[in-house]
Amino acid sequence: SQKIEQNSEALNIQEGKTATLTCNYTNYSPAYLQWYRQDPGRGPVFLLLIRENEKEKRKERLKVTFDTTLKQSLFHITASQPADSATYLCAPEPISGGYNKLIFGAGTRLAVHP
């Protein structure tokens, strides 16, 4: 069955360092992969989408890589700030025609300490 794995343990880093979060998937052939941020008690917020033919995508301090051979996406936050503390969710998405439903990983909680 399709499976999405994200580090279940919280990632604690010092302010200013680069945070790297991992998303691994199995039994999937996603054409796209999306990353979201979720704060406690709130709905997720879209951050970045990367296509299978894109190795890397950047947006301000965020960078996402997509390795279809390793079946893995890495999500980086450079110069991290305490305000970046949240849970980050990945969602690989296959092409199935029409409106696709997104299935999310369990998320990794990031805590950035001053």
Next chain:
Amino acid sequence: GAVVSQHPSRVICKSGTSVKIECRSLDFQATTMFWYRQFPKQSLMLMATSNEGSKATYEQGVEKDKFLINHASLTLSTLTVTSAHPEDSSFYICSARAGLGANQPQHFGDGTRLSIL
């Protein structure tokens, strides 16, 4: 940007009550909306896909008679938890996509915290 509004944000009610949650896309039309449930420290679990003008598509294990979905217009979907019991207590979140196709992000509401006493 695309905004999805969800109401109410919190509901506390007695066991046996039916609860209706509304999800509105404020500045775009959403032919399809999605309903998720999230238990503490767990992932978002997709419950159903709500299609405007037709029946919702439920995920395996989700009781369609328990969780009634109505998508009456291109900007409104409702989820009714019928005869709610304590085990239905959870965080319910809706989302919508502004466009057709797999490369569109989903825009989420801020969720409804449902507590059944």
